[in-house]
Amino acid sequence: MWNCPKCQEEGSIAEGGLLGTEWSCVSCGHAVPVQDGIPCFAPELIDTMTGFDPKLFDTLVKFETTSFWFVMRARLLTTLLDQYFPSPRDFLEIGCGTGSVLRALQQRFPQMRLTGSELHPHGLAYARGRLGDQVTLLQMDARDIPATGKFDVIGAFDVIEHIPEDVAVLREIHSALRPGGGVMIAVPQHPALWSPADDAAFHQRRYERGELERKLEEVGFTILHTTSFNSLLLPLMILSRQKMLWNQRRGTKSDPLSEFKMPDWLNRALMMILGVEVQLTRAGVKWPVGGSRIVLAQRE
Numbered sequence: 314m315w316n317c318p319k320c321q322e323e324g325s326i327a328e329g330g331l332l333g334t335e336w337s338c339v340s341c342g343h344a345v346p347v348q349d350g351i352p353c354f355a356p357e358l359i360d361t362m363t364g365f366d367p368k369l370f371d372t373l374v375k376f377e378t379t380s381f382w383f384v385m386r387a388r389l390l391t392t393l394l395d396q397y398f399p400s401p402r403d404f405l406e407i408g409c410g411t412g413s414v415l416r417a418l419q420q421r422f423p424q425m426r427l428t429g430s431e432l433h434p435h436g437l438a439y440a441r442g443r444l445g446d447q448v449t450l451l452q453m454d455a456r457d458i459p460a461t462g463k464f465d466v467i468g469a470f471d472v473i474e475h476i477p478e479d480v481a482v483l484r485e486i487h488s489a490l491r492p493g494g495g496v497m498i499a500v501p502q503h504p505a506l507w508s509p510a511d512d513a514a515f516h517q518r519r520y521e522r523g524e525l526e527r528k529l530e531e532v533g534f535t536i537l538h539t540t541s542f543n544s545l546l547l548p549l550m551i552l553s554r555q556k557m558l559w560n561q562r563r564g565t566k567s568d569p570l571s572e573f574k575m576p577d578w579l580n581r582a583l584m585m586i587l588g589v590e591v592q593l594t595r596a597g598v599k600w601p602v603g604g605s606r607i608v609l610a611q612r613e
Contacts, residue, residue, distance in 0.1 A: 316459040318354050319343035323461045328449060348452070350441070351434050355454035358432055365475055365515050367433040370411055374439050376573040377413035381584035382543070387417035389542060389591045389607070390470065390497065394418070396595070397537055397609050398495045401425055401465035405489065407455045407482075408432070408472030412440030415448060428464075430455070458485040465490070468497040471605075474516050483532045490612045496534060500525055502541060502606040508554035509561050510572070522601075525608050534610035541603025545590045546583060550604045 314324035317338035325340045336345040336352045345352045353359065360367055377383040394401070402425065409415050409429030419427060428449040431437050437450045444450075453459060455469070456478055467486050473479040486496050501511070501519045511519065526536050543550065553572055560566070568574070575583075594600070 314463070315354075316461060317341060317343055318345070318457070318459055326459075348434055349438065351437050351450055351452055353434070353452040354459050355432065355452060355457065358454055359434060359452065362515070363432060365433065367435040369514075370433070370436040370439060372570055374411045376570075377411060379580065380573045381580050381587055382573065383413055385584060385587035385591055386470070386499070386542065386605075387414050388588075389594060390414060390468070390499070391417050391421045392591065392595050393538065393607065393609060394466065394468075394497065395421070398466045401495075403464045403466075404428070405430065405460075405464045405467045407458075407467065407469040407486070408475075409440060409450075410436045412437075412443045412448070412450075414468070414470055415440065416443050419444060419448065430458075455482045456485060458489045460489040462491050463489055464494060466495045466497065470497070470499040471501065473498065474500050474518055474520070475514070477517050479517075480528050480532065483528055483534075487532050487534065487612055492612060494612045495537070496529070496610050496612070497607070498525060498529070498610075499542070499605055499607045502604060503602070506551065506554055506604065508557045510554065510557060520606055522606070525606055526610075529608060529610045533613050535613055536608065536610050538607075538609040539599070540594060540607055541600035542590070542594075542605040542607050543587070544600035544603035545586050547603055549583075 315326040316323050317325045317340060320338060320341040322338060322340040325338045326336055326345065336347060345354060346356050404418065404425050405428045406415055407430050409431050412429060415427055415429050429440055430451050430453045432454060434452050440450055455476060467490060473482050476482055504519045504521060507519055526539055529536060
């Protein structure tokens, strides 16, 4: 059951409708707008430039199933979920985009009930094609999650860095989890790595080491696991970002997706290197530095 965005009644909207109604509140009768089969809890923000350019989904979807970065990140996330939250019933991904991580979870945990949310239905159209009707998809604002005590695990992977009010999002996640539930967060790390790629992605910040952990503890989470990711490839990332900055100073525009556009042989080589990192992380290695930070925490 979902909370009504109008009267704020908890658990008053049933998934898929109740007694013949479609996403309607049983308390006040408010009907959540549905666009192309997607219930929209924040319709006023659809296709705005809030946090992300929806047009980028058309390009990202071409890389997510083959790029070393997306493939290995999904492998690490599914591995950590299995290690720290091995038997979740209900999983929500905030900012699921085109559904690439949800697809990996669907394959790894076929019995888990999956829900994906995104601010922009444009990305959810791709997700529906990847995931079928077994996954619930909805449009919503992460700063106002319409659920209370509903999920066992909530994930937000490279999402909250787009949102100025990141602590507000973490509070909403805490509220939407069942007692003892878990959260998995991935964010870009190290402000010194800021480059035109961050500007193009509408990032609000790159996190300092320890910053995300402090914010999670502030809203009532206990940290279970924290590590950097993309550590073995960090020197290459630094060179790539320095090249972007050099081009910017020269007045040359950089392609923010250039790091995904590479020969197949190079992509395979980088995937092998990140694959080693994933295996070492699974074995217990915690990386002190890296392009990203991944934190798992539990609601108290």
